[in-house]
Structures are given as structure tokens and as C-alpha cells.
Amino acid sequence: MSTFYKRATSVFTKHPVVTKLLVVATVSSGGVVVYSGARPFNGAYADAGHAAGKRVNKKKVVVLGTGWASTSFLKNLKDPSYEVQIVSPRNYFAFTPLLPSVTVGTVEARSIVEPVRSIANSNGLDVEYREAECFKIDAENKKVLCRSTQDSKVGKKEEFEVDYDYLVVAMGAQVNTFNIPGVVENTHFLKEVEDAQRIRRSVIDCFERASLPSVSDKERERILHFVVVGGGPTGVEFAAELHDFVHEDLAKLYPTLKQYVKITLLEATDHILTMFDKRITEFAEDKFKRDGIELKTGSVVMKVTDKDISTKERSTGEIQSIPYGMVVWSTGIGSRPVVLDFMKQIGQGNRRVLATDEWLRVQGTQSIYALGDCATINQRKVMDDIDKIFKKADKKGQGSLKVDDFKEVVNDIIERYPQVELYLKKKQLNNFVQLLKNSQADEELDIEKFKSALSEVDSQMKMLPATAQVAAQEGKYLATCFNRMEECERNPEGPGRFREEGRHRFKPFRYKHLGQFAPLGGEQTAAQFQLPWDWVSIGHGSQWLWYSVYASKQVSWRTRFLVVSDWGRRFIFGRDSSRI
Amino acid sequence: MSTFYKRATSVFTKHPVVTKLLVVATVSSGGVVVYSGARPFNGAYADAGHAAGKRVNKKKVVVLGTGWASTSFLKNLKDPSYEVQIVSPRNYFAFTPLLPSVTVGTVEARSIVEPVRSIANSNGLDVEYREAECFKIDAENKKVLCRSTQDSKVGKKEEFEVDYDYLVVAMGAQVNTFNIPGVVENTHFLKEVEDAQRIRRSVIDCFERASLPSVSDKERERILHFVVVGGGPTGVEFAAELHDFVHEDLAKLYPTLKQYVKITLLEATDHILTMFDKRITEFAEDKFKRDGIELKTGSVVMKVTDKDISTKERSTGEIQSIPYGMVVWSTGIGSRPVVLDFMKQIGQGNRRVLATDEWLRVQGTQSIYALGDCATINQRKVMDDIDKIFKKADKKGQGSLKVDDFKEVVNDIIERYPQVELYLKKKQLNNFVQLLKNSQADEELDIEKFKSALSEVDSQMKMLPATAQVAAQEGKYLATCFNRMEECERNPEGPGRFREEGRHRFKPFRYKHLGQFAPLGGEQTAAQFQLPWDWVSIGHGSQWLWYSVYASKQVSWRTRFLVVSDWGRRFIFGRDSSRI
Known part of the structure; x- marks a missing residue:
């Protein structure tokens, strides 16, 4: 049975929503976009003064x-x-x-x-x-x-x-190479569109080279070993996408090479996707295991040459040299x-x-x-300003204040120092006054007591990702x-x-955190949303959620339409393997 | 009024066929392609032995x-x-x-x-x-x-x-540079997909560079001077496409630069599109004049430096040095x-x-x-084989034959030497026997008379384009x-x-010549078909003919669908000017 047909029927039967999505994409190419496209484009090209x-x-x-x-x-x-x-x-x-x-x-x-x-x-x-x-x-x-x-x-x-x-x-x-030798020369980054295009060509290059009759099996194994360094969302998603590409599309065009392909994900810490909920991390690690993507956590890259990547196990100190065909470097920024x-x-x-x-x-x-x-x-520390804050509240300069005397400055404090609100939330306190009361009952506060009440607030200062x-x-x-x-x-x-x-x-x-997606390949996506509670969703459902959120987030009606129609094309025709 | 809307309405009112085309493209993205795509793809990915x-x-x-x-x-x-x-x-x-x-x-x-x-x-x-x-x-x-x-x-x-x-x-x-100095180093070819992508980036580069505040007006004029060398279908079509891109899309994004843009087409002979019917050449030359594309015929390129292209007028011998921003070289092959x-x-x-x-x-x-x-x-010349042909006909070795004696070998001659048929057509003769009769009435032919009857046949030998x-x-x-x-x-x-x-x-x-297209920009195309008569079509109609012929000629259902949907996208959103 042709792959296209298999793919289409399996998806249509499993997910009726696809039918709808395709219909939307289809209709959009004609009337709907013609109409709705007209609005955002109004004046888009007008002479802008x-x-x-x-x-x-x-x-x-x-x-x-x-x-x-x-x-x-x-x-x-x-x-x-x-x-x-x-x-x-x-x-x-x-x-x-x-x-x-x-x-x-x-x-x-x-x-x-x-x-x-x-x-x-x-x-x-x-x-x-x-x-x-x-x-x-x-x-x-x-x-x-x-x-x-x-x-x-x-x-x-x-x-x-x-x-x-x-x-x-x-x-x-810019990409942070941590000054590890050979990273700039031998690895691919994944920050710019050009990087993505180069990676695409490079994957095809690896497959084409492995197809040559003069290449030994050992060399073939090396060429088809794809290494991803960095277990953040980008690295994980790339590894998953690559796995899908290899198994859904390339396996058919290069049937003899499938057995040689290996994908390895290296991560220096103990887990991948550490910024997500633990359940997502576990699910992703399990899925990678099932898919045959090798996950090496606790593994620090020491050096990259043109054919090998050297790693050191954090636990054992063991140094290993891994032959590779392509490395994608996705570790952090500087x-x-x-x-x-x-x-x-x-x-x-x-x-x-x-x-x-x-x-x-x-x-x-x-x-x-x-x-x-x-x-x-x-962020400004509360403790750095604590004297001034006290002074503002202490209008008459008494040196000692009742809790109620702070009421006038509470809003300013909460607004000026976001860590205060986080601290209250963490301690499950209803408001600032309660924080003061908590430590001092109903007594009067002097500056020292005020300091001591707020002493731990700054621990809640958070760097934005x-x-x-x-x-x-x-x-x-x-x-x-x-x-x-x-x-x-x-x-x-x-x-x-x-x-x-x-x-x-x-x-x-x-900053208002709205949630995060991690596409894990094979129509599976993990999502974590900051609703009033933390909502974690894993599996097929989130894939469609992801599709629709990403489609709606696109910058213009043009990109929105193009991305959705690209998904449709991939669905019908698979991904293209031409080296351009 | 937004451009998109203008574009859409003008086209929909002028060409009702567009509506149909869009509908086809639209429907195709869903059901039709799903169905029809299934057939050609059957077995496409089967393990091919x-x-x-x-x-x-x-x-x-x-x-x-x-x-x-x-x-x-x-x-x-x-x-x-x-x-x-x-x-x-x-x-x-x-x-x-x-x-x-x-x-x-x-x-x-x-x-x-x-x-x-x-x-x-x-x-x-x-x-x-x-x-x-x-x-x-x-x-x-x-x-x-x-x-x-x-x-x-x-x-x-x-x-x-x-x-x-x-x-x-x-x-x-490969592209023929005729050993003209500087061509390889300074011009763009247009033979491979990568060439086309490079040209696209280069056009955008020229516009971006011309937008810089430190660039003088004279330099701006140079940078935005696009030169096309070669008046064949590729060169002409590129010049026309570039003109459309500049006037339909870039003019809106770079409003201050439009006045500096100039497109010049250099052709060494006296006319462009010489392989087409004269009417098409005239129409194309007229259209280019109306569009403001400068056409310099009879102009031979002598040298290309990084900023200038030197030409010599064939008629006057005058040497000219033309500053340019980008040159596309599309002259011939070697x-x-x-x-x-x-x-x-x-x-x-x-x-x-x-x-x-x-x-x-x-x-x-x-x-x-x-x-x-x-x-x-x-092609083999009839005159090289004339003795052998005569001998084959002259089974009994008489040295002299009646016209009817050739009947047995006529079909072989016609099939072996295509020039014979062309010659008959040119002379408006019904058949080979008539050719022999024509020169010899009803007499007998010896080898010399046979040679003389066929002496001009080889003039009809044609190199295939x-x-x-x-x-x-x-x-x-x-x-x-x-x-x-x-x-x-x-x-x-x-x-x-x-x-x-x-x-x-x-x-x-x-070879069976089926016809040729020359898209001239602005939704205009010239077409020439080899029906029993020579059919020449110029203007809007042929554009849609061109679209449909090209769409149907695509290698696979995938490319067919992609090209048609690209046309639809361009229609709705215009062309993208991102430098990727």
C-alpha cells in the first residue's frame, strides 16, 4: 500500500479533527483567506509616511x-x-x-x-x-x-x-560554545533560518554519502550517526523531528540505510526538558527510549573534531570518543x-x-x-531599599509603626518588587499585612523587625527565561x-x-507565563500551561493544540496560511529530500 | 486600497478563469489530490527490488x-x-x-x-x-x-x-562564457536551482544596499541597474519576471527606490527571441519598451568587472562601459x-x-x-550514401532504373533521412516519387540523374535545439x-x-516540436504551437494556457500541486522579499 494512502487513512480514522483542519486549510486557500486576508493587509503597503x-x-x-x-x-x-x-x-x-x-x-x-x-x-x-x-x-x-x-x-x-x-x-x-574546542568549526547551530537550511542539506548529504558504494560499513555507521547536544526544547524537538524524517520519509528512499541510522542526544545535566514539569520530562525520556533515540544524560562535551565528539561522564569521569556524521549544538546562549x-x-x-x-x-x-x-x-532587592521603604511608611518619623500604618505603601511595594507577591504565594499568605502580622502579631514594628519580616522575600527573585x-x-x-x-x-x-x-x-x-510546548515527534506533543493551576497535556491531543496555537500565533495571515498549508503538504506528500 | 485587494479584484473581473483555477487549486489541496495522488504514488515507495x-x-x-x-x-x-x-x-x-x-x-x-x-x-x-x-x-x-x-x-x-x-x-x-573576461567571477548564471536562489538573494541585497543612508544617489543608480545578457527565452523571461517583482512587490516595500531601478537586456544579434515567430519577437520588443525595460540589441559584451560591463556596438564599433548592480548571464551552452x-x-x-x-x-x-x-x-547526409541507395534499388544491377523501381526503398529512405521529408514539404511535393518524376519526367534514372534529383535534399538537415x-x-x-x-x-x-x-x-x-512559451511578464505570455499550422498566441489568454500546460507537465502530483499553489499564494500575498 502506498505510504501516502497509509498515512492519510491512519490519520483520518484516528483523528477526525484532521479532516477539519484540512478543510480549513483548503477553504482558506480560496475564499476565506481572500476575505480575511484583506483586513490585516489593509494599508500594509500604503506609503508609510x-x-x-x-x-x-x-x-x-x-x-x-x-x-x-x-x-x-x-x-x-x-x-x-x-x-x-x-x-x-x-x-x-x-x-x-x-x-x-x-x-x-x-x-x-x-x-x-x-x-x-x-x-x-x-x-x-x-x-x-x-x-x-x-x-x-x-x-x-x-x-x-x-x-x-x-x-x-x-x-x-x-x-x-x-x-x-x-x-x-x-x-x-549568540550561541554559547562554552569555549569547547572544535564546536564552532564542526557543529551546526540552530538559531537562524540559514542554520536550519544548512542542517537540512547536511542530513541529505549524510544519507547520500552513506549510499556511495565505496564507503565501508563502519564509515557508513559513522556518517549516519546524528548527535544533538543540549536537552532543551530546541534540541529535543530537533531530535524528534529528525527521527520522524528518517523513519517516515528517508527510510523509503534509502531502504538499505535505515539499519545504520542512529540519533544520540547528549545532555550535561541528569534530565532533558528540565524547565518543564517532571511528568513531561519522564514522558519524553520514555518516548525517546521507545523510538530508539539514545539519550546520554550527565555527559559533558569536551572536544569536537571533524569526525569525533569527546564526552566525559559526570558521574564516572570516563572519557569517550564518539564518531559522528553531523552534530547539532543547541546548549545555551551568550x-x-x-x-x-x-x-x-x-x-x-x-x-x-x-x-x-x-x-x-x-x-x-x-x-x-x-x-x-x-x-x-x-530586579531590585527589597533589602536594598528596606530603610527607604520604612521611611516612606513612617511619615511622621516615629521610628516605630503599627501594621496598619503600612497600608498606604503596600500597593507600591507589591508593584515595585514582584518577589514579594511570589513570596506571599509561596507562603500561602493572603496579603502583605498578614506577612507583617505573622511575624509580629499585632505589635508595633521598628526597622529591625520590619527587616526581619521581609528578610526572605528576595529569595523569590527570578530570572526570566x-x-x-x-x-x-x-x-x-x-x-x-x-x-x-x-x-x-x-x-x-x-x-x-x-x-x-x-x-x-x-x-x-x-511577565505572564502562558505555557510551553515540546513537540516530541510522531504526532506527539507535551504541553504545559499556566492556567490558575499547572495544566500538563501529553500525547496526540496536544499535537493538534500545538498546531492550532502555532498557526494562530504566526506573524501575518501570509505566514499563518503558509505554515498550515505546509503541514497539509507534508501530510499528503511527505517531506522533500532534494538537496536544495 | 490594499494591493492584494486591487490585484484580486482586477484579476477576478478581468479573468473569470482565475476563479476556476483557484477553485481547482483549492479543491486539489484536499480531496482531489488525496484521491488522484494515490494512484501515481502507488508503489512509489515500494521496495524497488x-x-x-x-x-x-x-x-x-x-x-x-x-x-x-x-x-x-x-x-x-x-x-x-x-x-x-x-x-x-x-x-x-x-x-x-x-x-x-x-x-x-x-x-x-x-x-x-x-x-x-x-x-x-x-x-x-x-x-x-x-x-x-x-x-x-x-x-x-x-x-x-x-x-x-x-x-x-x-x-x-x-x-x-x-x-x-x-x-x-x-x-x-555548462554555461558558455565565450571566454569573455570577468563573466565567471562577476555574473550570475541561470541553469541550476541554486543559481535561481542566489539571484533572488542578490536582488534583495541590491535593494537593501541601495536603502542604506550612506550610499550616494549615483551609487544607488548603479546598484539598482540589473543587466540581463542574452535575448533567449530564459533571459527574456527573467527580465520580465524581475520587472514584475520590482513593480508589483518591491516598489511597495522600498517606495523611495523605485525611481532608481533600471533593467537592461543585452543581445548580440538584432532581435530577441529569434527562435520564435517574428510576431512574437515584435510583440515582446514592444512590450519591453512599454514596460521601460531597456533593450540593447546588436551589443556584444567585451568584459565584465565587479562594477561595470563593457559592450561593443556591432554596427558602430563603439565601446561603452555600463555600471551595474547585478548581471545575469544567459547566452548559450558549451x-x-x-x-x-x-x-x-x-x-x-x-x-x-x-x-x-x-x-x-x-x-x-x-x-x-x-x-x-x-x-x-x-545526421547522415543522403549524398554520402547516394551510391548505396541506388544500388539497393537496383537489385538486378542494371545501372539505370525507372521511377517505379524505387518504390521498394522509398519508405526506408524517408525513415532513414528525415531531411528528405522536410525537403518534400518545403517544395510542396506529395511524395518522393514525385520528386524523382519532377526532375526526370517519366524517363529512366541513372546514378548521376538520381544524384542531381536529390542534390539539394541535405540542405534541410536541421540541428535540434x-x-x-x-x-x-x-x-x-x-x-x-x-x-x-x-x-x-x-x-x-x-x-x-x-x-x-x-x-x-x-x-x-x-523530434516532434510541440510549441514554445515565452512569458513576458504582467500576465502576458507569447505561445507558438506546431499544430498542422503554426499557431501564435499572444497576451492574457496564453498566460492561462501557459499556467495549465506547465502545471500539467510537472513531474509528479506533488510538484504539480506545489506549483499551482505557489501561483495562488503569489496571487494572494505577493512575492516574499525576505533574504533567505
């Missing part, structure tokens, strides 16, 4: 980067009183959660990208884009130095400066050189990541904001601030300041 | 190349008594007539390719594919020497030999080095192109066939011969031999 003379008196906003953070910022910016310039070497936004799917052709690269000019023009603001790389931020003179990134065939590199009134640094991070250089300029030279305050403003600067993977929010979700929320938050800059200057809406007088202009950024 | 031991006593056929000729050969080969090995650096077949569309994203690269393994497996024969390049044909020892072409990251180059009983050379040709080397081996060293007989067998060899762009059929159509027909023809090799050995079906006794095993290859 490029007329000369319009730029007078506008505040210059320079945005570095075209990833999740900056795209979200651009899409939510509404105030026409800014003149925006975007500088990025990538003239498109990429829907990165689908990158692992692109590596094997479940989704096409072009389906997950959207030109930044389309996005920039969609809200009718004064936005210009420059395809260039910022190689220096000059905070003193309020300008960035840029270098063109086009292919040298068109001409030599251009360098130019761009002045700003506000700078939004959202250039993301700061880009231009950001590290900028950090030195502004006195953050001893940090590893750029630090901002809770309003996403870079600490030590006035008009520079940083969001997404290139920065972290350096470097995810698309965080970046997108930060971008949206910052755009909202920019939209209301003047209004909030007049009527500040943030919490009262403890160190100074007055209020903060804006409410600080607060 | 790879079981060990099956290879005993099979004739080894080695096919070099995965283009039109070899793919057509593979698709039509039915006889299971061959063991086929395909050697080609490209593990997919590409539908090359759509390459110009890929350069600007009207159609995606992946939509016009099909893995050669799918094609090879589709008829259930014993076919293996090796991704490698043949660098030497050793006709004496009946083997080819191959070198692997995978990326060096997977390992060093592998070299291996493949033995054959029959060799099918179908490796195509033999590959491995073919030139092979030609020396077999005594064809003084020729420019590999010569075969009318049965596609390489002249000077026994079991090597060549088809497609890498070879030409070296290097097109996909010719290659595909040759591939099909050769497969039919291979399928009936044994049968025709016993019962030869070809014309009687004049130089020797007996008959030829097969009828000689005869």
Missing part, C-alpha cells in the same frame, strides 16, 4: 534587531510622533519555534518568515529599515555605528552612523561582542549579561532600553510605554518611588 | 545526469531485466522552465524539484542512485570514474568506479570538460559537441548513448528502445540498411 519634511521634531527611535522583541515592539507602536529606524542584518522576522521543523522540511523556511518592511509598514508609522549590523553603541554621543551586511558582490562594506534619542537594543544573543563592549562602556563590565531595570531601561543609561535575549531584568514569549511580552510592554510617554510624564501611573519623591512614570514590566 | 541476489545476469545500465533526458528515460524504462545506476551531483530533477520564476519567488524552488530516488523507484525497477560527479568516462574498459559531491564537512571526497554494459550520457551542458575529454578518446576531438547517430548512439562507440544538451544528432522538450523526447525514445531491445533484435523494426544488409533494430529518433 515617507514624504520629505515629515521628520521635523520627531523623536528618533533606533531599534537594533528584528527578532521577537523588536518585532513585537514595532507591531505595538502606535504613536506617530516617533521616527523609527531599524538596524538588523536580517531583513525578516523568523518564527523561531518552528526552526526545528524547518531542518527536516516539515515546514518550509519561507513559511515562517515575514519581511520586516511589511511588519514595519503595517501600522502606518514613519519607519525605515537598514540591513546592517550594529558594531558599536556610542552611548555618550547617542549614536550607533553600523556596517552593511550584503554580499560583497554588490560592493564593499558600507559603514554609517545613526543618531538616536531613544535606543532599543534587541539584537538577541552575549554578543557588541553588547559586551557596550557593557564595559556603561560600567557593567563585570557582568555576563546586560542588565536593565524593571522598566527595561539599561542600568547606567538614560535613554537606552534592552529587551529579549540580549538582556536580563536586574530567554524565550520568545518573554521577548514578545517585553516588546509589547515597551511599545505601550512609548505610546504613552507624554501622557504618563504628566500623569505617572507607576508605583511610588521609595528612594526619591514622586511616582514612576510606568508600571514595571511583569 | 533491492533484495540481494536479484542482480545476477542483469545488464548494467549507467545513467549520467538527472536532468530532462535521464529523468524521461527513467520514467519510461519498464523492462526489469536492467540494473540501473544513476550518477549525478544533483539528487533531484528540476523543472527548469520555471527557473526564472524561482529567481523572484513567483514559484518556490522546492516546488519545481522532485527527488530522483522517488522518480527512480516509481516504476519498481532495480535502480540505484549515487550523488557524485562523473569525471572520466573510460569507454575502453566500460566503466565511469566518479567523485562524491557532498559537503566536505561530512568527510573527504570519495572516488569510485562504476562498470556498465550500456552507458547513457545525459549530463547536460560542452562540459568530462565530455570534451571523452570526445578526444573516441576520435571526436575536433568537434565542439558530442555527436550521436539517429539512434542516439555516440558515434565511434558500441554501447554508449548520449542525449539532451550534452550531444547532438549528427538544446531544449527540455528535445531532451525529454530523446529520453523517452531511448527507454522505448531499451524496453524492446531483445524483441527488436529478433524482429528489427527500423528502416533497411543501405550500407550493409538487413534492417536497423529500431526506428530512428524523430
Whole structure:
């Protein structure tokens, strides 16, 4: 029986929802998209205020980067009183959660990208884009130095400066190789669309090379050993996608090679998907075992040569050399050189990541904001401000206060220090007053007692993960601030300041975790949602949930339609194995 | 008004057929393709006889190349008594007539390719594919020497030999630079899918670079000057596609740059599309003038530097240096080095192109066939065989024959020498006998009179053009011969031999020209069909004809569906300008 038919019937009988999905995809290609596509595209191509003379008196906003953070910022910016310039070497936004799917052709690269000019023009603001790389931020003179990134065939590199009134640094991070020798030279990263395309070609290269008659069986085994380093969502998803590609599509085209294929996932800690619920980790590890994907946890990579990867077992110290055909490196991220250089300029030279305050403003600067993977929010400790907080509450300067006297500053505290709320939740306290009461009954508090009541609060400070979700929320938050800059200057809406007088202009950024997906291959997905309770879903159902959430999250009607139709194509025709 | 809406309404009102086409495309994505796709895919993935031991006593056929000729050969080969090995650096077949569309994203690269393994497996024969390049044909020892072409990251180059009983050379040709300095270094070719992808990135690079603030207006003009060299169908179609891309899509994303864009087509002869009917040439030249595409005919390229292209006017001898941003070189083809080397081996060293007989067998060899762009059929001249022909007719050795005495050999003559039929057609004669009668009334013919009657026949010998159509027909023809090799050995079906006794095993290859398309941009296409009369069609109608013919000609249901849905996508969303 033809594979297509098998695939189609099995799916249609098992999952009636597929029929619906296909119908939706089908109908969309005609009427529905024609209609609904018309709305978001309205004005998308309208001349976005490029007329000369319009730029007078506008505040210059320079945005570095075209990833999740900056795209979200651009899409939510509404105030026409800014003149925006975007500088990025990538003239498109990429829907990165689908990158692992692109590596094997479940989704096409072009389906997950959207030109930044389309996005920039969609809200009718004064936005210009420059395809260039910022190689220096000059905070003193309020300008960035840029270098063109086009292919040298068109001409030599251009360098130019761009002045700003506000700078939004959202250039993301780079892959962290932990200075392990040979990683840069011999492994594939999986951060950019080009990486995914290269991996796709490389997988096919391995299969084609293993098909050559002159290759020995041992060499064949080496070539078809695919190693993934890093047990995070990207690494796990890539390993799962690769397994599906090999077993669903390549096995038929290269029938004699199936027996030689091996996929290994190396993880330095003891488990994969550690950021997820334990049940998900267990399910994933079990599934990998069933699928024959070898999982080596507690295994640290020491060196990568062109044909071998050396690992050290954390428990035994044993060193092993594993021959491989292709390695995908997906371990973690580090700061880009231009950001590290900028950090030195502004006195953050001893940090590893750029630090901002809770309003996403870079600490030590006035008009520079940083969001997404290139920065972290350096939360203020309650204990650092404890004297000032007490003083604010103690209006009359009595040096000792009743619990009720704090009522006026409670909201400000809760808003200013998110760790307080987390601490209350952890301790199952209803409110701040209860926290004070708890330790002090109904007595009066002096500064020492106040300190002791709050002494453990700062333990709840949490670093936000470097995810698309965080970046997108930060971008949206910052755009909202920019939209209301003047209004909030007049009527500040943030919490009262403890160190100074007055209020903060804006409410600080607060991250809302919505949940996470981990596609595990074979139509199985694990999902974890932050509803009022933690909802974990594993299996077939979540796959469709995942499909629909990802389809709805796509940047534009174009990408949404393309991704859904790519899924349909894969369903019907399988993945393509042409080496392009 | 949004562009999408404009585009859609104008097309729907102007061309009701579009509605139908979209409906077809839409329905296809669901049920129709599900159903009809099932048939051609039946057995496509069946294990194609790879079981060990099956290879005993099979004739080894080695096919070099995965283009039109070899793919057509593979698709039509039915006889299971061959063991086929395909050697080609490209593990997919590409539908090359759509390459110009890929350069600007009207159609995606992946939509016009099909893995050669799918094609090879589709008829259930014993076919293996090796991704490698043949660098030497050793006709004496009946083997080819191959070198692997995978990326060096997977390992060093592998070299291996493949033995054959029959060799099918179908490796195509390479771009002819006419040894003009700078062409290889500075221009883009348009022969492979990778070329088209590079051109696409390069066009975007030019626009992005021209958007940089530091670039002068003069430099901007240079960067946005796109030059196409060669007025054949590929060059003309690329120029037209580029014009549409710039005006339909890029003009909206780069509104300030439109005024700087210029497209120039250089052609050394006096007209473009010279292989078409004059009306088509005129229409195309007019349309280009209206579109603002500059057409410089009679202009020979002398040199290409990284920023300038030097031309010489054939009429005046004037030398001009034209600054450019990108040049696409699409002038003609030349033999590959491995073919030139092979030609020396077999005594064809003084020729420019590999010569075969009318049965596609390489002249000077026994079991090597060549088809497609890498070879030409070296037609036998009637005048070279005239004595033998006369002798065959003159069974009794009288030295003088009546016209009626030739009746027995007429069919053999007509079949063996295609030029005879063309000559009769040109002279408007009904048959061969009439030709003889014409010159000789009813008298008897001796050899001299016979020679004089046929003296002009050879003027009608025609070289077949290097097109996909010719290659595909040759591939099909050769497969039919291979399928009936044994049968025709016993019962030869070809014309009687004049130089020797007996008959030829097969009828000689005869090309049937079906027509040609030249898409001219803006939904306009010129078509020329070889019906009993020459049918020329220009304008909107032919565009849809073109769409449907091309859609129906696609290699598989997969590519057919993908191309049609790409057209639909382009229609709705425009072309993507992301630099990937």
C-alpha cells in the first residue's frame, strides 16, 4: 500500500479533527483567506509616511534587531510622533519555534518568515529599515555605528552612523560554545533560518554519502550517526523531528540505510526538558527510549573534531570518543561582542549579561532600553531599599509603626518588587499585612523587625527565561510605554518611588507565563500551561493544540496560511529530500 | 486600497478563469489530490527490488545526469531485466522552465524539484542512485570514474568506479562564457536551482544596499541597474519576471527606490527571441519598451568587472562601459570538460559537441548513448550514401532504373533521412516519387540523374535545439528502445540498411516540436504551437494556457500541486522579499 494512502487513512480514522483542519486549510486557500486576508493587509503597503519634511521634531527611535522583541515592539507602536529606524542584518522576522521543523522540511523556511518592511509598514508609522549590523553603541554621543551586511558582490562594506534619542537594543544573543574546542568549526547551530537550511542539506548529504558504494560499513555507521547536544526544547524537538524524517520519509528512499541510522542526544545535566514539569520530562525520556533515540544524560562535551565528539561522564569521569556524521549544538546562549563592549562602556563590565531595570531601561543609561535575549531584568532587592521603604511608611518619623500604618505603601511595594507577591504565594499568605502580622502579631514594628519580616522575600527573585514569549511580552510592554510617554510624564501611573519623591512614570514590566510546548515527534506533543493551576497535556491531543496555537500565533495571515498549508503538504506528500 | 485587494479584484473581473483555477487549486489541496495522488504514488515507495541476489545476469545500465533526458528515460524504462545506476551531483530533477520564476519567488524552488530516488523507484525497477560527479568516462574498459559531491564537512571526497554494459550520457551542458573576461567571477548564471536562489538573494541585497543612508544617489543608480545578457527565452523571461517583482512587490516595500531601478537586456544579434515567430519577437520588443525595460540589441559584451560591463556596438564599433548592480548571464551552452575529454578518446576531438547517430548512439562507440544538451544528432547526409541507395534499388544491377523501381526503398529512405521529408514539404511535393518524376519526367534514372534529383535534399538537415522538450523526447525514445531491445533484435523494426544488409533494430529518433512559451511578464505570455499550422498566441489568454500546460507537465502530483499553489499564494500575498 502506498505510504501516502497509509498515512492519510491512519490519520483520518484516528483523528477526525484532521479532516477539519484540512478543510480549513483548503477553504482558506480560496475564499476565506481572500476575505480575511484583506483586513490585516489593509494599508500594509500604503506609503508609510515617507514624504520629505515629515521628520521635523520627531523623536528618533533606533531599534537594533528584528527578532521577537523588536518585532513585537514595532507591531505595538502606535504613536506617530516617533521616527523609527531599524538596524538588523536580517531583513525578516523568523518564527523561531518552528526552526526545528524547518531542518527536516516539515515546514518550509519561507513559511515562517515575514519581511520586516511589511511588519514595519503595517501600522502606518514613519519607519525605515537598514540591513546592517550594529558594531558599536556610542552611548555618550547617542549614536550607533553600523556596517552593511550584503554580499560583497554588490560592493564593499558600507559603514554609517545613526543618531538616536531613544535606543532599543534587541539584537538577541549568540550561541554559547562554552569555549569547547572544535564546536564552532564542526557543529551546526540552530538559531537562524540559514542554520536550519544548512542542517537540512547536511542530513541529505549524510544519507547520500552513506549510499556511495565505496564507503565501508563502519564509515557508513559513522556518517549516519546524528548527535544533538543540549536537552532543551530546541534540541529535543530537533531530535524528534529528525527521527520522524528518517523513519517516515528517508527510510523509503534509502531502504538499505535505515539499519545504520542512529540519533544520540547528549545532555550535561541528569534530565532533558528540565524547565518543564517532571511528568513531561519522564514522558519524553520514555518516548525517546521507545523510538530508539539514545539519550546520554550527565555527559559533558569536551572536544569536537571533524569526525569525533569527546564526552566525559559526570558521574564516572570516563572519557569517550564518539564518531559522528553531523552534530547539532543547541546548549545555551551568550552575549554578543557588541553588547559586551557596550557593557564595559556603561560600567557593567563585570557582568555576563546586560542588565536593565524593571522598566527595561539599561542600568547606567538614560535613554537606552534592552529587551529579549540580549538582556536580563536586574530586579531590585527589597533589602536594598528596606530603610527607604520604612521611611516612606513612617511619615511622621516615629521610628516605630503599627501594621496598619503600612497600608498606604503596600500597593507600591507589591508593584515595585514582584518577589514579594511570589513570596506571599509561596507562603500561602493572603496579603502583605498578614506577612507583617505573622511575624509580629499585632505589635508595633521598628526597622529591625520590619527587616526581619521581609528578610526572605528576595529569595523569590527570578530570572526570566530567554524565550520568545518573554521577548514578545517585553516588546509589547515597551511599545505601550512609548505610546504613552507624554501622557504618563504628566500623569505617572507607576508605583511610588521609595528612594526619591514622586511616582514612576510606568508600571514595571511583569511577565505572564502562558505555557510551553515540546513537540516530541510522531504526532506527539507535551504541553504545559499556566492556567490558575499547572495544566500538563501529553500525547496526540496536544499535537493538534500545538498546531492550532502555532498557526494562530504566526506573524501575518501570509505566514499563518503558509505554515498550515505546509503541514497539509507534508501530510499528503511527505517531506522533500532534494538537496536544495 | 490594499494591493492584494486591487490585484484580486482586477484579476477576478478581468479573468473569470482565475476563479476556476483557484477553485481547482483549492479543491486539489484536499480531496482531489488525496484521491488522484494515490494512484501515481502507488508503489512509489515500494521496495524497488533491492533484495540481494536479484542482480545476477542483469545488464548494467549507467545513467549520467538527472536532468530532462535521464529523468524521461527513467520514467519510461519498464523492462526489469536492467540494473540501473544513476550518477549525478544533483539528487533531484528540476523543472527548469520555471527557473526564472524561482529567481523572484513567483514559484518556490522546492516546488519545481522532485527527488530522483522517488522518480527512480516509481516504476519498481532495480535502480540505484549515487550523488557524485562523473569525471572520466573510460569507454575502453566500460566503466565511469566518479567523485562524491557532498559537503566536505561530512568527510573527504570519495572516488569510485562504476562498470556498465550500456552507458547513457545525459549530463547536460555548462554555461558558455565565450571566454569573455570577468563573466565567471562577476555574473550570475541561470541553469541550476541554486543559481535561481542566489539571484533572488542578490536582488534583495541590491535593494537593501541601495536603502542604506550612506550610499550616494549615483551609487544607488548603479546598484539598482540589473543587466540581463542574452535575448533567449530564459533571459527574456527573467527580465520580465524581475520587472514584475520590482513593480508589483518591491516598489511597495522600498517606495523611495523605485525611481532608481533600471533593467537592461543585452543581445548580440538584432532581435530577441529569434527562435520564435517574428510576431512574437515584435510583440515582446514592444512590450519591453512599454514596460521601460531597456533593450540593447546588436551589443556584444567585451568584459565584465565587479562594477561595470563593457559592450561593443556591432554596427558602430563603439565601446561603452555600463555600471551595474547585478548581471545575469544567459547566452548559450558549451560542452562540459568530462565530455570534451571523452570526445578526444573516441576520435571526436575536433568537434565542439558530442555527436550521436539517429539512434542516439555516440558515434565511434558500441554501447554508449548520449542525449539532451550534452550531444547532438549528427545526421547522415543522403549524398554520402547516394551510391548505396541506388544500388539497393537496383537489385538486378542494371545501372539505370525507372521511377517505379524505387518504390521498394522509398519508405526506408524517408525513415532513414528525415531531411528528405522536410525537403518534400518545403517544395510542396506529395511524395518522393514525385520528386524523382519532377526532375526526370517519366524517363529512366541513372546514378548521376538520381544524384542531381536529390542534390539539394541535405540542405534541410536541421540541428535540434538544446531544449527540455528535445531532451525529454530523446529520453523517452531511448527507454522505448531499451524496453524492446531483445524483441527488436529478433524482429528489427527500423528502416533497411543501405550500407550493409538487413534492417536497423529500431526506428530512428524523430523530434516532434510541440510549441514554445515565452512569458513576458504582467500576465502576458507569447505561445507558438506546431499544430498542422503554426499557431501564435499572444497576451492574457496564453498566460492561462501557459499556467495549465506547465502545471500539467510537472513531474509528479506533488510538484504539480506545489506549483499551482505557489501561483495562488503569489496571487494572494505577493512575492516574499525576505533574504533567505
